[in-house]
Amino acid sequence: MMRSALTCALAATIGIASCSSVDTEKPRTEKPRQIRVGAITYLLDPAYTRLGLPQSKALVPEASAVYTIDGFSLDLLTIHASIREGRALGTRPFSAAMSPNEIADAYGALLTKEGFIGSYRIGKIEKATFAGAPGFRYEFSLVRRGLAMTGLGYGAVIDKKLYHVAYLAPMKYSFEKNLPLAEATAKSFQVRRSAKESARAAPEEELE
Amino acid sequence: MKRSTLQAASLVVATLVSTTGHGQSNIASGFDRLADGTKIVLMRPSVAILQIDASGKITPQPDWSRDAAGHVRQSMLARNGRSRVQIVELAGDDEAAFSDLRRIQGAVSAAIAYHHFGDSKERLKSKRGQLDWSVGPASAESLQKTGATYAVFIDVGDLRPTEGREAIAAAASAAAGLQMILAIVSLNPGLAPRGPVPSSGSQQYARAMLVELKSGRVLWASLPLPPSSYGGTYDFRQRNDVDDAMKVLFDGFPAP
Numbered sequence A: 001m002m003r004s005a006l007t008c009a010l011a012a013t014i015g016i017a018s019c020s021s022v023d024t025e026k027p028r029t030e031k032p033r034q035i036r037v038g039a040i041t042y043l044l045d046p047a048y049t050r051l052g053l054p055q056s057k058a059l060v061p062e063a064s065a066v067y068t069i070d071g072f073s074l075d076l077l078t079i080h081a082s083i084r085e086g087r088a089l090g091t092r093p094f095s096a097a098m099s100p101n102e103i104a105d106a107y108g109a110l111l112t113k114e115g116f117i118g119s120y121r122i123g124k125i126e127k128a129t130f131a132g133a134p135g136f137r138y139e140f141s142l143v144r145r146g147l148a149m150t151g152l153g154y155g156a157v158i159d160k161k162l163y164h165v166a167y168l169a170p171m172k173y174s175f176e177k178n179l180p181l182a183e184a185t186a187k188s189f190q191v192r193r194s195a196k197e198s199a200r201a202a203p204e205e206e207l208e
Numbered sequence B: 001m002k003r004s005t006l007q008a009a010s011l012v013v014a015t016l017v018s019t020t021g022h023g024q025s026n027i028a029s030g031f032d033r034l035a036d037g038t039k040i041v042l043m044r045p046s047v048a049i050l051q052i053d054a055s056g057k058i059t060p061q062p063d064w065s066r067d068a069a070g071h072v073r074q075s076m077l078a079r080n081g082r083s084r085v086q087i088v089e090l091a092g093d094d095e096a097a098f099s100d101l102r103r104i105q106g107a108v109s110a111a112i113a114y115h116h117f118g119d120s121k122e123r124l125k126s127k128r129g130q131l132d133w134s135v136g137p138a139s140a141e142s143l144q145k146t147g148a149t150y151a152v153f154i155d156v157g158d159l160r161p162t163e164g165r166e167a168i169a170a171a172a173s174a175a176a177g178l179q180m181i182l183a184i185v186s187l188n189p190g191l192a193p194r195g196p197v198p199s200s201g202s203q204q205y206a207r208a209m210l211v212e213l214k215s216g217r218v219l220w221a222s223l224p225l226p227p228s229s230y231g232g233t234y235d236f237r238q239r240n241d242v243d244d245a246m247k248v249l250f251d252g253f254p255a256p
Helices: A002-015 A053-059 A100-111 A174-188 B003-018 B062-081 B092-116 B137-146 B163-185 B239-249
Strands: A033-037 A040-044 A065-068 A076-083 A117-130 A133-144 A147-158 A161-170 A204-207 B039-042 B046-052 B058-060 B086-089 B150-161 B203-212 B218-221
Touching (some): A040 A174, A053 A065, A100 A117, A100 A133, A100 A161, A117 A147, A147 A174, A147 B092, A161 A174, B039 B137, B046 B062, B062 B086, B062 B150, B062 B239, B092 B137, B092 B150, B092 B203, B150 B163, B203 B239
Parallel strands (some): B039 B086, B039 B150
Antiparallel strands (some): A033 A040, A033 A204, A065 A076, A076 A161, A133 A147, A147 A161, B046 B058, B150 B203
């Protein structure tokens, strides 16, 4: 009961609103780190902090990793990797035959699972290369406790497994502010196809 | 999930993060203190009081919340005669125009409580240990029409047990205490109480922040509110308790 309350609470607190910290044009001198989580690698700006497992699971169920720059109640960069067929994804099990629209819908169902977020709407969906494979890019919006949020997702099904990255932040100014960093991560995403291991709950490892 | 349950749940986390992690600076880097005669706009305090009964049912208490918000407001305005800053309010319904700012500020406040004052494992790399948040210049700038250069935001959340729930918790606590004494005296750990002792469910947090309107920067944030002088929570329905809580909350406020 308490555990569930805390889980709800985190998501609720997240839903309190959103926005972020405008750190005023600090020069970024550090290079992005290369991160490996199981079978995937990606570049991550040093400004990002990975949220711990209890928090990230509460905020975005099934996520392999959840990052933030300004705080869990503000911006989120979520990564779902190596989602196998049959694994729960939102309100339904994942199937490699799902369309980009259905996957975007499933992501919305994940976010709104705890009931703190509403009005999830998918915007433009288009074909895009993701993780070196044919995939899709989509825009979405939602409302968290009355505050308009906007998001951008990239996804691809590779070897019948889903790989998905999404960025979510308040629509006003903070979305634009952190967008280049989120897109850089999405565009750097790579999957080692021969890797046997799953990225699920894998420890993050920083590569040289 | 019911709204009241969500509110209560968020209160639990807000309280948890508000009672840990001291030692962090609560003033933004490069800022010292306000100048003499600085005009500060006091945003309408955001107060949510809920009540939890013996069965665990949670009910929002809008009347208590409204009264408490009034007490907080009056307590802050009463400082006008005693401090070297001038506290002003928005006129009439102007506050409604800033609902987005309020939501943004609420999220920033939650992030500061969790990542800056909370568990040290949750610190953000981007902040480098500094109080380095903003509600955004575009959000706060429009408040400058009040003639103020800064704004103060106050958020309070309070989950209060009913008398029935308190009585059950007190009885359970007393029984557990007796069991423990018995276990110690008899050197028989098997007699010690098993499982958690039901608590009254009381949870509370209060947070304040000072924002520079021109930049939107958070210049100061209150430290987590410690227990009241008598060891319990503050009763925000009572003006005296509110005065005490505000005094503690604004201890260290960068006044001239």
